[in-house]
Amino acid sequence: VIASVLTITNTNTSNAINNFHFQAAVPKNMRIKLQNPSTSDLPVYNPILPPQAITQILIVSNPNKEPVRLNYKLSYYLSGEQINESGEIDNGFPSSIDLI
Template identity: 95%
Template structure:
């Protein structure tokens, strides 16, 4: 499952939710951020996320903090970050996030 979080001004932020997980009450997902803007780089990338109190979330460190401007000759670079959500009651997940 892919969920588009942001798709504006050349910044694309997609949450890829894994079909398989280590346990039935755990959701593993990968955040992928790409830059298709040819004039502005992404610097000091920081993603924050929160879930309701009956769940827990753990964010791994992002793969990088900066993305250069888009170069159509080179393969697109991406920042990736793993999110692990513990959902013991198996309720629908409400994810609040902030990207800066």
């Protein structure tokens, strides 16, 4: 089992991020579970205050210890405009972590 934390911050001093949504999928021989995000909105960045963040935990079960390939989609609103992004991460995860 591999656990990873997705962290999103806003460094935009003019616009907040709203309705952030992240989806992920792995090959059929693996399983993924996404915990609920800490929030879906981030306020405008204020350089005087510590930045707020959206955090979301991803748990991947990889019984065959194969390289993890993750497809993702994310969407959010910035200045009232919906932004959609998607992609693939194919070497950013370890295939397994062995604890001795």
